[in-house]
Amino acid sequence: MGRGPPVIDFSPFYGQDKAARSKLEDEIRNACLDYGFFQLRNHGIPENIQKEILRQSEDFFNLPDGVKDKYNKDVGEFNRGYERLRSQNFEKLTKGDLKEGYFLAQDLPLDDPYVQARKWAQGPNKYPSEVKDPHLWKKTVDEYHFVVSKVAKNVLSVLFDTLGGGHEFLDDFCDHPIAVLRLLHYPPQEPDASELERGIGAHTDFGAVTILLQDSTGGLQVRDRRTGDWVDVEPISDAVVVNTGNLMMCWTNDRYVSNLHRVVNKTGTERYSVPFFFDGNPDFLVKCLPSCIEKGEVAKHAPLTVSEWMKGRYADTFGGSQEKTAKEMVEV
Template sequence: MLIVDAAFYGKDAAAKAVLVKQVRDACLAKGFFQIVNHGVPEDLQQAIFEQSKDFFALPMEQKEKYDKACHPNKLGYERFRSQNFEKKAVGELKEGFFFGPNLHKDHPFVQQGRIHCGTNIYPSEVSDPEIFEKTMMQYHQLMTKLATNVLSIIAMTLNLGEEYFGKFCHDSGAVLRLLHYPPQAADASEEERGIGAHTDFGSVTLLLQDDVGGLQVFDKPTMSWIDVKPTPGAYVVNLGNVMMRYSNDTYISNLHRVINKTGRERYSIPFFFSGNPDFVVDCLPGCEDADGKCKYPPVRIEDWIFGRHTNTFEEGKGVEELSSLAKVA
């Protein structure tokens, strides 16, 4: 997988042009790439992994006190087997925790019960609740900035101005998600997924993964799955459904999955950047087809995210949202 240097904030126009071309090629090919020199401190990355491990080590009865199913904005603990994309088993072998932007209880999004835009909940049973909360808040803020910067580069890959996605990014309902995958035996059934083949819901996802591995991306030319080798400190960036619709399929929202047969526990920290809940995605200038038309009707961000969230968490019908690529194993 292509690794690009995200240190593009200097005055070197030639270096920025190279970066834009690299990102465009990656978006056209697989919709995935990795970035380094992104500005997120290594000590903060280590801290969020430590806090994540601390929480998931708690007894189940303590974790379930924060069940996101009981939260009006779907924030909090995600139980094992609660999501099911492929319907190959009883549910996926992972647990998680959702955090949205740090909004005051009087914020309109909180009052209106917007999905993932409520008051975050923080577990009191972790080793140091104050450090846990501070780490999540700081990380969410830095990742929001990084996602916005990545989108500025993506705008340039489509011959749009760097600030084109400004309104889209304002007051984004971005989600920070801690994930824990227990180990699976090397001879575990192929039906057992850490997370099944799926495409992401939003515009871009930035994933911090540990050194265990298990993430696989679908390669259409060979009709096979490619392992994404962890690069220390790097972020795996992939485009989601919103960007695919926005670009009228110019860019791909690609299938990926996690199968952890290493015999080790796996931790990852994805950051899902969906956009402003009230923003209506239509078709980007220059992405219309030869007849000047779009494949998709306009859709409000919150309506799209809510529908996909309900589809995979509550109804277990994620497989119905997959493209024809999902016909492979």
């Protein structure tokens, strides 16, 4: 096994020490060039909110299957709610990934202009009433979404600082963003499970940046790009895992990595995690930053809107049409 992604202290972002801020940028730059993954401490997500959302997630997934399926994300038109076990299939080598989930995002009213225009991933949430405390469940997921959205924007501002090209476009990118929060439950794999069994198969993330809260169970693995080995990302109680997605490769002309990762839960216990995918305004046009094109180079990826890219990737991993609305930027 190779070495794991670095652990980085984000507190200089909130301070006034320029030298510490410069060191932070260097650490994040190196992580993005090397792994595309890092663990982040002192990120700004309160510990009590982290613990509570994991508790509320477990509460929902302990409900009977028939109750959970009342909130199936395929019912309705906003792709919110429950994702059945094995609904997703990244590697397409088994009957599906051994996980179930719940899709949430910013809870927008039906009269919001983006909802009325049926923009990608814009709309109201579904909130289960059968959990132990429905009010606390809703309050927790909405509060977590609000807080982690701010942290994601802060992380992106540092990422763009590391590229030397400024980030004057960041407010436009973050307006009405595709910002999906998923509660995930990974049942333990059977002792005699196939070697091909995955909690989630090897894949890269679709969008800009992902912030992952994981419990103490473990199971997340990242590919070491030098050796090809799978490296465990050991859970750290006060840290979240951050990784860059495919859109960041488009922005940086492949300088920053969108790396393969997977979950293999051989612990014999349940695993819970809460990934947050911050992917930007659906109409935002992503194109290579001028600072990432050296003299004589050309952009490797054609400009494309966020929604064009996301629609193609969701169709691929959840079944249905295999037609892509945008060119594949990495092999998965």
